[in-house]
Amino acid sequence: MNQIIETILNHRSIRSFEKDRPLSQEQIQTIVESAQAASTSSFIQAYSIIGITDKEKKTRIAELANNQSYVENNGHFFVFCADLHRHALIGKMEGKEVEPSIESTEKFMVALIDAALAAQNAVIAAESMGLGICYIGGIRNNLEEVVKLLKTPDRVIPLFGIAIGYPAKISGQKPRLPFNHVYHENVYEENEQKYIDELQEYNEIIQKYYEERTAGKRNDTWTSQMGTMLEKQSRMYMKEFIEGKKMNLR
Amino acid sequence: MNQIIETILNHRSIRSFEKDRPLSQEQIQTIVESAQAASTSSFIQAYSIIGITDKEKKTRIAELANNQSYVENNGHFFVFCADLHRHALIGKMEGKEVEPSIESTEKFMVALIDAALAAQNAVIAAESMGLGICYIGGIRNNLEEVVKLLKTPDRVIPLFGIAIGYPAKISGQKPRLPFNHVYHENVYEENEQKYIDELQEYNEIIQKYYEERTAGKRNDTWTSQMGTMLEKQSRMYMKEFIEGKKMNLR
Numbered sequence: 001m002n003q004i005i006e007t008i009l010n011h012r013s014i015r016s017f018e019k020d021r022p023l024s025q026e027q028i029q030t031i032v033e034s035a036q037a038a039s040t041s042s043f044i045q046a047y048s049i050i051g052i053t054d055k056e057k058k059t060r061i062a063e064l065a066n067n068q069s070y071v072e073n074n075g076h077f078f079v080f081c082a083d084l085h086r087h088a089l090i091g092k093m094e095g096k097e098v099e100p101s102i103e104s105t106e107k108f109m110v111a112l113i114d115a116a117l118a119a120q121n122a123v124i125a126a127e128s129m130g131l132g133i134c135y136i137g138g139i140r141n142n143l144e145e146v147v148k149l150l151k152t153p154d155r156v157i158p159l160f161g162i163a164i165g166y167p168a169k170i171s172g173q174k175p176r177l178p179f180n181h182v183y184h185e186n187v188y189e190e191n192e193q194k195y196i197d198e199l200q201e202y203n204e205i206i207q208k209y210y211e212e213r214t215a216g217k218r219n220d221t222w223t224s225q226m227g228t229m230l231e232k233q234s235r236m237y238m239k240e241f242i243e244g245k246k247m248n249l250r
Numbered sequence: 251m252n253q254i255i256e257t258i259l260n261h262r263s264i265r266s267f268e269k270d271r272p273l274s275q276e277q278i279q280t281i282v283e284s285a286q287a288a289s290t291s292s293f294i295q296a297y298s299i300i301g302i303t304d305k306e307k308k309t310r311i312a313e314l315a316n317n318q319s320y321v322e323n324n325g326h327f328f329v330f331c332a333d334l335h336r337h338a339l340i341g342k343m344e345g346k347e348v349e350p351s352i353e354s355t356e357k358f359m360v361a362l363i364d365a366a367l368a369a370q371n372a373v374i375a376a377e378s379m380g381l382g383i384c385y386i387g388g389i390r391n392n393l394e395e396v397v398k399l400l401k402t403p404d405r406v407i408p409l410f411g412i413a414i415g416y417p418a419k420i421s422g423q424k425p426r427l428p429f430n431h432v433y434h435e436n437v438y439e440e441n442e443q444k445y446i447d448e449l450q451e452y453n454e455i456i457q458k459y460y461e462e463r464t465a466g467k468r469n470d471t472w473t474s475q476m477g478t479m480l481e482k483q484s485r486m487y488m489k490e491f492i493e494g495k496k497m498n499l500r
Contacts, residue, residue, distance in 0.1 A: 001280075004254050004378035008284045008371055030251075032433045034258045036426040038370060039385045042479060043472075045427050054436045081438075086431075086449070087480055093446065094477030101480045105489035105498065106390065112359060113409065116366030120288060121258055124374055128254035135289045140356065151437040159363065176286040177295050181336075183282045184300045186307055187401040188331075196343065199336070222293075227344030229292060230337055230351045239355035239500055248355065248498070250489055 007127055012173045014132025015070045017165030023076040027129060031078075031164070034125035035118035046107070047115035048083040049122075050150050050158075051076060057149055061161065064145055065138025075131065075165030079139065079146075080119045082111035084155040084247065100250065102155065108248040115159055126164045136161035140235055147245075154246050172213060175205050177222075199223055257377055262423045264382025265320045267415030273326040277379060281328075281414070284375035285368035296357070297365035298333040299372075300400050300408075301326060307399055311411065314395055315388025325381065325415030329389065329396075330369045332361035334405040334497065350500065352405065358498040365409055376414045386411035390485055397495075404496050422463060425455050427472075449473055 001009075023031075032049055040046070052058050053076075061079075062071035071077065084102045091098035101107060123133050139146050139161050146158045176182075181189075181198040189195050203221035210218040242248045251259075273281075282299055290296070302308050303326075311329075312321035321327065334352045341348035351357060373383050389396050389411050396408050426432075431439075431448040439445050453471035460468040492498045 002378050004257055005280060005284060005375050007254055008375055009287050011287050011289070013289060028433075029429065030255060032429060034255060036429075036432060037259050037261050039261070039263060039373070039383075041385070041387050043424060044476065044479075045432070048432055048434060048438065050434045050436070050438060052436060057436055086445070087476060089442070089445065090449070090473045090476050091480065093449070093473055096477040096481040098477065098480035100483050100486070104483070104486055105492060106485040107480075109362060109390075109409070109488070110387070112362045113366045116363045117370045120367045120370035121374070123289070124371070125255050125258055128252050133289075135291070137291050137360070140359075149437075151440060153438065156438060159359070174293060179279065179282060179286075182286060182295070182298055183278075184298060186300070186302060186304045187399075188298065188300060188403065188406060190401060192339070195336070195339065199340070199343070223340045223343055226294065226337060226340045227346040227348065229294075230341065230348035230357075231346040233350050233354070235356040236350070236354055236500065238359070239498070242355060248489070250486065 008124065011127060012171050013134045014167045015134055015171060016167070016169035017070060017074045017132065017163070018168050019073060021075055021166045023164060028076060031122045031125050035122040038117040038121040040114050041110045044087070044110060044114065046082060046084055046087065046111035047118055048081045048156065050079040050081065052079065060149060061139060061146065064142045065136050065161070066141065068136070068138060070134055070163050071136055071138070071161065074163040078122065078162045078164065079150065079158050080115050080160055080162065081152060082108070082115050082157040082159055084111055085153050088155055103246055103249040105248050105250070108242070112159065119160070119162060123162065131164050132167035134163045136163060140238070143241055157242060157245060157247065175209055178202055258374065261377060262421050263384045264417045265384055265421060266417070266419040267320060267324045267382065267413070268418045269323060271325055271416045273414060278326060281372045281375050285372040288367040288371040290364050291360045294337070294360060294364065296332060296334055296337065296361035297368055298331045298406065300329040300331065302329065310399060311389060311396065314392045315386050315411070316391065318386070318388060320384055320413050321386055321388070321411065324413040328372065328412045328414065329400065329408050330365050330410055330412065331402060332358070332365050332407040332409055334361055335403050338405055353496055353499040355498050355500070358492070362409065369410070369412060373412065381414050382417035384413045386413060390488070393491055407492060407495060407497065425459055428452055
């Protein structure tokens with residue numbers, strides 16, 4: 001196994017960072033350049049990255065994202081955005097009618113995928129420098145507020161934050177779904193019973209994982225966790241919000 | 251600069267692979283496990299990966315994706331899918347009403363981002379082994395056909411392919427948007443003229459890049475490329491298609 005795969009397989013979310021150890025400008029630059037090196041659909045480059053250094057803004061974002069302390073206390077906080085704003089501008093510059101295209105669900109998907117590929121490159125680059133990272137989906141709790149704070153225009157959607165810094169505490173690694181459950185050959189698994197059996201097999205692994213880590217206090221299964229989480233309807237404002245920003249419309 | 255960042259910054263899409271040099275089962279497994287090591291929103295693991303080994307299926311997918319030869323001729327072809335099918339099943343297993351949640355735009359975004367983070371991990375892992383890769387968005391030209399071929403159920407959306415193999419021809423690296431244009435501090439760039447100036451500065455870089463590579467035959471700008479591409483409305487069936495698969499509905 002080479003060093004890169006070792007780094008990838010060793011990933012865990014870090015939720016506690018060394019205090020007063022901000023990233024250097026050089027580190028920030030390397031992380032952003034690594035993000036930009038990712039593939040981009042038809043060279044569209046449909047994302048932007050906003051680094052938050054303003055203390056008040058950071059505190060406010062942390063509040064919006066469930067008061068997670070590591071959103072406020074880290075080496076640097078990045079917000080990754082799907083961005084078709086510059087493409088709307090290009091329409092004006094080039095005298096082309098681009099709105100139907102950039103308002104489509106297809107281009108919304110392109111922008112999301114572009115931003116996520118870039119983000120994961122940023123993460124691997126950061127981890128390769130000995131930094132820890134945590135994705136912060138919590139910024140989507142209240143995107144209207146985030147948009148006001150970051151002054152993003154229409155067609156720019158803040159998708160998630162990434163807190164990066166020097167790890168103060170290393171967390172455990174949760175076992176993933178079984179290989180055969182995630183990886184199919186030629187056709188998607190058609191045997192529903194096999195699929196359910198695999199989930200039950202995975203449940204046992206997850207129960208054991210929690211039991212060992214909590215000295216028996218916790219032993220929920222993955223499917224019960226997911227059932228409970230998904231029964232709760234969260235961020236149901238999203239469709240209207242995105243459409244209001246003139247994306248995912250047609 | 252460490253070896254990992256070197257690998258990331260050295261990325262280029264490879265569109266020609268050595269013939270008859272398939273990936274080994276071990277390589278496939280390492281690539282998928284690397285994908286699975288990526289962060290996943292609230293542990294939801296909302297994606298699946300389908301490897302295509304059946305020759306006829308591969309030929310058909312290549313046809314659907316604009317007859318690009320490297321879709322057919324490569325070391326292995328992966329299809330990455332957004333997947334909330336297993337979560338619908340979990341709803342049944344756990345007796346929870348999960349449909350409103352998994353049919354939301356929020357969860358559609360989660361599944362897309364999850365799949366893309368996993369894919370980029372797979373790509374970096376592959377490149378670290380000396381393999382080349384090319385993302386294939388062309389499978390979205392006709393998803394109804396792809397879904398039939400791969401027999402994916404409702405709530406599974408094939409997003410893109412990744413062709414992986416031993417590079418037969420190394421391509422060039424297109425310069426990315428200027429750092430300052432993509433990376434903002436605290437607030438999104440509010441000065442539209444500065445934004446346009448940056449695009450024009452980038453246009454010159456891109457023109458020079460094409461001129462040098464084509465001995466002066468080609469010298470289009472990035473904004474003209476984007477304007478022409480986005481004026482064309484492509485894959486406008488996507489919204490209806492995704493909704494038909496019971497995602498991005500509310």
